[in-house]
Amino acid sequence: MHFLFKTRYEQDIALFKHGGQRFWYAALAVALLAAPWLLSEYTLSQITFIGIYAIVCLGLMLLAGFTGQVSLGHAGFLAMGAYTEAYLQANGWPFVISLPLAALVAGITGVMIGLPALRVKGLYLSIATLAFGFILEQAVVSTEAITGGNAGMQLGKLVIAGIDFDDGSNFYYLVTFIAVLCVLGVVNLLRSPTGRAFVAIRDSEVSAQSMGINLAHYKTVAFALSAALAGIAGALYAHKIRFITPDQFGFLQSIELLMMVVIGGLGSIQGAIFGPAFWFVVQQLIVTGKDWLPEALGQQTGLQPTIFGIILVAIVLFEPLGLYGRWLKFRTFLEIFPFYRKGMFRRQKSYMKSERMK
Amino acid sequence: MTTPLLEAVNLSVHFGGLKAVNDVSFDVWPNEVFSLIGPNGAGKTTIFNLISALYRPTAGEVRFEGEVISRMPPHVVARHGIARTFQNIELFEHATVLQNLLVGRHCHRHTGWWQDLLFTGSVRRAELEFRRQVEEVIEFLDLQHYRDSMVAGLPYGVRKVVELARALAMRPRLLLLDEPSSGLNTEETEDMGFWIEDIKEDLGITVVMVEHDMSLVSRVSDRVLALNLGEVLTLGTPEEVQAHPGVIEAYLGGTADV
Ligand SMILES: Nc1ncnc2c1ncn2[C@@H]1O[C@H](COP(=O)(O)OP(=O)(O)O)[C@@H](O)[C@H]1O
Numbered sequence: 001m002h003f004l005f006k007t008r009y010e011q012d013i014a015l016f017k018h019g020g021q022r023f024w025y026a027a028l029a030v031a032l033l034a035a036p037w038l039l040s041e042y043t044l045s046q047i048t049f050i051g052i053y054a055i056v057c058l059g060l061m062l063l064a065g066f067t068g069q070v071s072l073g074h075a076g077f078l079a080m081g082a083y084t085e086a087y088l089q090a091n092g093w094p095f096v097i098s099l100p101l102a103a104l105v106a107g108i109t110g111v112m113i114g115l116p117a118l119r120v121k122g123l124y125l126s127i128a129t130l131a132f133g134f135i136l137e138q139a140v141v142s143t144e145a146i147t148g149g150n151a152g153m154q155l156g157k158l159v160i161a162g163i164d165f166d167d168g169s170n171f172y173y174l175v176t177f178i179a180v181l182c183v184l185g186v187v188n189l190l191r192s193p194t195g196r197a198f199v200a201i202r203d204s205e206v207s208a209q210s211m212g213i214n215l216a217h218y219k220t221v222a223f224a225l226s227a228a229l230a231g232i233a234g235a236l237y238a239h240k241i242r243f244i245t246p247d248q249f250g251f252l253q254s255i256e257l258l259m260m261v262v263i264g265g266l267g268s269i270q271g272a273i274f275g276p277a278f279w280f281v282v283q284q285l286i287v288t289g290k291d292w293l294p295e296a297l298g299q300q301t302g303l304q305p306t307i308f309g310i311i312l313v314a315i316v317l318f319e320p321l322g323l324y325g326r327w328l329k330f331r332t333f334l335e336i337f338p339f340y341r342k343g344m345f346r347r348q349k350s351y352m353k354s355e356r357m358k
Numbered sequence: 359m360t361t362p363l364l365e366a367v368n369l370s371v372h373f374g375g376l377k378a379v380n381d382v383s384f385d386v387w388p389n390e391v392f393s394l395i396g397p398n399g400a401g402k403t404t405i406f407n408l409i410s411a412l413y414r415p416t417a418g419e420v421r422f423e424g425e426v427i428s429r430m431p432p433h434v435v436a437r438h439g440i441a442r443t444f445q446n447i448e449l450f451e452h453a454t455v456l457q458n459l460l461v462g463r464h465c466h467r468h469t470g471w472w473q474d475l476l477f478t479g480s481v482r483r484a485e486l487e488f489r490r491q492v493e494e495v496i497e498f499l500d501l502q503h504y505r506d507s508m509v510a511g512l513p514y515g516v517r518k519v520v521e522l523a524r525a526l527a528m529r530p531r532l533l534l535l536d537e538p539s540s541g542l543n544t545e546e547t548e549d550m551g552f553w554i555e556d557i558k559e560d561l562g563i564t565v566v567m568v569e570h571d572m573s574l575v576s577r578v579s580d581r582v583l584a585l586n587l588g589e590v591l592t593l594g595t596p597e598e599v600q601a602h603p604g605v606i607e608a609y610l611g612g613t614a615d616v
């Protein structure tokens with residue numbers, strides 16, 4: 001176990017808390033750089049997808065996991081990003097400008113969808129965002145002149161500074177680079193006053209206000225940033241798929257995104273990456289495992305949603321902190337072996353108000 | 359000083375037919391400890407909620423340094439230098455003690471979210487300065503041991519102190535304490551008494567406190583306002599108020615929970 005002897009306040013705001021962390025993140029960086037040489041084209045493509053989904057999940061984590069505003073309409077923001085990118089590219093805009101614009105358009109949509117959050121909370125907010133998600137999907141269908149409606153929209157070749165980014169490994173590098181920037185941005189937010197204001201709003205709105213936090217302002221910022229991240233992911237998604245239709249951004253997509261975040265572990269940045277990674281791995285396992293199952297089971301249509309549903313229920317019941325929480329426990333177990341005891345992570349049950357009576 | 363720090367002027371709030379606070383007026387002067395007492399349901403917490411603008415008065419107003427604050431949004435009132443604690447403890451449960459206290463510095467931030475996103479030099483400098491200021495509070499209230507603990511795992515007595523610390527981290531000019539000793543054992547209550555004295559003497563912060571423990575009230579208060587059923591019974595020194603026949607009757611006749 002690491003016992004950190006802190007000698008300077010800087011240590012608490014440093015990106016890496018100790019040398020070990022720096023080592024592992026450096027190792028991860030090397031692995032990410034080397035991946036195109038080590039992995040098959042198919043695997044690399046799956047990892048690219050994980051990167052894209054990690055960006056959306058990061059945004060959703062910021063909103064649901066850190067600010068406590070659950071959104072069931074995130075696929076709508078993904079659509080805004082994807083269609084903005086497709087439209088701008090078709091009109092000859094370069095990627096370095098169209099990507100930020102995709103983020104901006106999605107961010108502005110986020111501000112609008114966040115408006116109900118200033119009035120309603122919890123379940124009612126979720127339903128409001130759900131409705132907005134449907135409206136956005138319909139809007140895409142009906143603005144046929146721009147989006148091609150149900151017929152969909154084809155994206156052109158992605159070329160930046162003369163380099164072909166439709167190529168698998170180039171596109172992988174692009175996605176990884178952008179994902180890393182997004183992670184850094186969110187980490188920065190969370191170690192500064194804005195992130196603390198988000199957490200304060202999540203945990204107690206009354207006392208957040210009484211500490212001088214403007215609820216309306218920070219909820220709006222949270223929605224805007226979350227949607228902007230989804231917009232970035234949407235633009236990358238459009239290039240990855242190369243052909244976008246409204247039904248890719250429906251209600252089910254929103255639900256899946258939320259499930260990824262919950263499975264990864266609400267309230268942790270790592271969870272936003274673990275979630276989609278786990279999702280794709282399990283999906284792969286299901287596809288491969290299908291052939292091994294008895295036909296009656298393997299060929300069932302609802303197999304995949306059922307399995308994910310069961311996993312979700314199990315996580316909510318047994319590991320509310322998600323995969324990241326599980327990983328933390330496992331790591332502690334290794335570090336302090338053999339001193340780990342069951343229940344070490346259990347929080348004290350709610351306090352007794354009548355301690356005085358004892 | 360000729361103007362009071364805080365003035366409640368003919369303050370009333372009605373919930374449906376219930377007059378929770380009815381035509382209450384009082385002044386709080388700089389650097390005093392002013393206590394509100396009264397049986398349960400007397401309207402003490404409601405008065406706090408009126409001061410911090412969580413409730414809007416049905417009639418009357420609250421002034422802070424002569425300025426009407428009862429029509430401002432709560433976060434603006436906080437920025438004027440009014441901090442508070444809650445009767446049922448409202449901490450940020452899934453954050454560390456340190457993070458809770460740093461939220462206390464929120465009013466004093468100058469950077470915007472776009473700067474935070476990039477963690478610019480000014481954000482870094484401000485963070486280090488906030489940290490230094492928060493450490494002073496941690497030292498003042500002896501919380502060094504709990505600095506990195508999650509609030510969700512702390513015992514009740516410690517939470518109470520953390521909430522006080524978070525309010526102090528705001529460096530307020532007026533501190534509202536809602537039942538600071540409730541749920542504490544005798545020893546912890548003793549400490550709380552010392553701290554309130556130090557907050558007044560050393561930090562020069564004016565304190566308005568709701569409290570049931572009469573020995574704590576007598577020990578630290580300069581003046582006491584007794585309430586019953588939303589109305590003022592009497593105002594005076596702790597001794598005067600305790601000897602007042604109406605107060606004795608309110609406690610004995612009503613819900614005796616002192
Ligand atoms: N938001 C509210 N809605 C309705 N009634 C309220 C509300 N807040 C307080 N009250 C009522 O006002 C009265 C005074 O409550 P309170 O100020 O909490 O009393 P206390 O003096 O014990 O702190 C109580 O009867 C309470 O039920």
Ligand SMILES: [Mg+2]
Pocket residue numbers: 402403404445
């Ligand atoms: Mg009360």
